Amino acid sequence: MRFMMFMYPEIAEEEWSPSAEAVAEMSRYNEELRKAGILLALDGLHPPGEGARVKFSSSGEAPTVTDGPFAEAKEVVGGYWVIQTRSKEEAVEWAKRCPGENCTIEVRRVFEMEDFPKDVQEAVEQG
Amino acid sequence: MAAADPRSAVETVWRIESARVIAGLARMVGDVGLAEDLAQDALVAALEHWPESGVPDNPGAWLTAAAKNRAIDLLRREKTYERKQEELAREVGARFAIERSEFDAALAEEVGDDLLGLIFACCHPLLSENARVALTLRLLGGLTTAEIAAAFLVSEATIAQRLVRAKRTLREGRVPLEVPQGEELTERLPSVLGVIYLIFNEGYAASAGESWIRRDLCEEAQRLGRVLTELAPGEPEAHGLIALLEIQASRSAARVGPGGEAVLLGDQDRSRWDPLLIVRGLAALKRAEGLPGPLGPYGLQAAIAACHARALRAEDTDWVRIAALYDALSQLTPSPVVDLNRAVALGMAFGPAAGLELVDQIAGEPALASYRLLPSVRGDLLGKLGRDAEAAAEFRRAAAMTENVPERELLLRRAAEHGRRG
Numbered sequence: 124m125r126f127m128m129f130m131y132p133e134i135a136e137e138e139w140s141p142s143a144e145a146v147a148e149m150s151r152y153n154e155e156l157r158k159a160g161i162l163l164a165l166d167g168l169h170p171p172g173e174g175a176r177v178k179f180s181s182s183g184e185a186p187t188v189t190d191g192p193f194a195e196a197k198e199v200v201g202g203y204w205v206i207q208t209r210s211k212e213e214a215v216e217w218a219k220r221c222p223g224e225n226c227t228i229e230v231r232r233v234f235e236m237e238d239f240p241k242d243v244q245e246a247v248e249q250g
Numbered sequence: 251m252a253a254a255d256p257r258s259a260v261e262t263v264w265r266i267e268s269a270r271v272i273a274g275l276a277r278m279v280g281d282v283g284l285a286e287d288l289a290q291d292a293l294v295a296a297l298e299h300w301p302e303s304g305v306p307d308n309p310g311a312w313l314t315a316a317a318k319n320r321a322i323d324l325l326r327r328e329k330t331y332e333r334k335q336e337e338l339a340r341e342v343g344a345r346f347a348i349e350r351s352e353f354d355a356a357l358a359e360e361v362g363d364d365l366l367g368l369i370f371a372c373c374h375p376l377l378s379e380n381a382r383v384a385l386t387l388r389l390l391g392g393l394t395t396a397e398i399a400a401a402f403l404v405s406e407a408t409i410a411q412r413l414v415r416a417k418r419t420l421r422e423g424r425v426p427l428e429v430p431q432g433e434e435l436t437e438r439l440p441s442v443l444g445v446i447y448l449i450f451n452e453g454y455a456a457s458a459g460e461s462w463i464r465r466d467l468c469e470e471a472q473r474l475g476r477v478l479t480e481l482a483p484g485e486p487e488a489h490g491l492i493a494l495l496e497i498q499a500s501r502s503a504a505r506v507g508p509g510g511e512a513v514l515l516g517d518q519d520r521s522r523w524d525p526l527l528i529v530r531g532l533a534a535l536k537r538a539e540g541l542p543g544p545l546g547p548y549g550l551q552a553a554i555a556a557c558h559a560r561a562l563r564a565e566d567t568d569w570v571r572i573a574a575l576y577d578a579l580s581q582l583t584p585s586p587v588v589d590l591n592r593a594v595a596l597g598m599a600f601g602p603a604a605g606l607e608l609v610d611q612i613a614g615e616p617a618l619a620s621y622r623l624l625p626s627v628r629g630d631l632l633g634k635l636g637r638d639a640e641a642a643a644e645f646r647r648a649a650a651m652t653e654n655v656p657e658r659e660l661l662l663r664r665a666a667e668h669g670r671r672g
Contacts, residue, residue, distance in 0.1 A: 158480045212262040215262075
């Protein structure tokens with residue numbers, strides 16, 4: 124099974140760049156994931172101030188684009204990992220080992236073709 | 251939301267930690283089987299304690315410490331009662347001739363080499379291939395006996411017996427828990443790679459309706475392959491193997507049709523190949539190529555798989571390069587099956603006559619006598635050369651050699667098409 128771990132750091136935009144110490148600690152954690160043979164991908168993201176949101180409302184209307192930062196946003200993604208584990212419990216166990224501080228990690232299972240109902244699978248095939 | 255079930259928490263931690271716990275203990279006590287017993291004792295202790303005390307902050311360290319205490323108890327008993335009847339206990343005593351502080355320090359050390367030593371022990375040439383696979387899944391994958399049995403479609407008792415015998419063989423053979431060096435490493439690495447590839451192929455052969463544990467073998471093999479490259483980063487074939495596995499696994503969603511039938515590489519919907527695994531596979535191949543020395547058998551097979559992975563459409567495939575890679579592979583590991591693949595590549599790269607020339611050279615090989623791909627490949631090449639009657643005969647021959655109904659129908663259809671033209 125494949126899981127995505129989203130990191131939601133509770134830090135202000137201007138403090139977005141982590142310290143060398145924090146980076147070193149996180150690197151050690153990433154190394155653990157790698158040594159366990161479960162790390163498939165990971166990335167850290169630039170602060171939301173440099174990003175944008177593209178919002179869609181009712182159909183037919185053009186999407187609205189808002190440049191960051193997003194004052195109303197409670198949680199913003201700071202980075203992600205893609206890991207391969209045998210269960211959700213195992214993925215959660217790995218998430219718990221992250222050297223986090225004032226942050227939340229959300230663990231989500233990645234859809235695989237078999238998880239979709241037959242008609243969706245067929246739609247993909249014809250796509 | 252309810253807190254995680256402590257029992258499942260224990261089992262989860264066990265899956266993550268057991269290989270490292272067992273590896274560290276195995277080096278200390280010099281016996282894989284005893285190390286597993288001690289680690290199992292620690293697991294039982296965890297199942298007793300954690301539901302009451304809660305899961306400790308560092309559950310892996312807890313398990314190691316608990317197992318270590320059992321080991322020390324055993325040592326103490328051994329010293330108190332002195333030499334007992336059991337050969338096992340005698341060996342433990344001999345190997346325990348170290349101070350406790352040293353024991354602690356050794357267990358606290360980086361376990362990388364221990365883990366690699368355990369991998370080599372599990373894949374030791376003293377063991378049969380079946381035993382190597384079972385022991386590797388058990389000790390390095392943390393699978394239960396029942397899970398291994400389900401994955402290999404045999405009874406639990408068979409696997410249990412296989413594991414007991416394997417551990418006894420290692421003990422009686424006094425197999426050291428260390429990483430082989432120099433020439434011995436070169437000699438023994440293929441056995442480790444072979445076990446991982448075997449586990450992968452067992453999962454790759456599983457069909458959609460079969461149990462998840464069977465299909466999960468692919469992922470477990472990939473995980474083991476990645477672990478191996480982390481432990482032995484200087485070994486090009488370790489990178490070659492994982493490159494091959496990642497690229498083959500990238501095709502999983504495309505290689506089976508809606509009716510469960512196999513879809514050939516050239517006919518697969520390439521948009522369904524997993525780009526993440528392809529990127530990982532190509533990166534691993536690059537690492538294998540970057541190390542000194544020519545590519546080995548796994549590296550070459552990965553390079554061939556990479557040629558397919560890089561082609562966005564089947565017609566973009568670099569067949570000239572694939573033919574050259576098969577040529578190198580057949581020199582390294584000569585086999586009529588590799589030659590048949592080389593013939594297909596030659597036919598695609600330089601025209602059907604070039605392919606047919608090689609097929610006709612190897613057609614008499616006894617190893618290919620009942621290999622249904624031989625007449626099928628020959629029929630294809632003959633058909634492309636306009637020799638329809640001969641092509642039809644070959645397809646009929648191939649159809650008679652397969653039990654698989656859709657495949658037989660396809661072959662008979664091709665035979666009929668050429669028969670009409672001939």
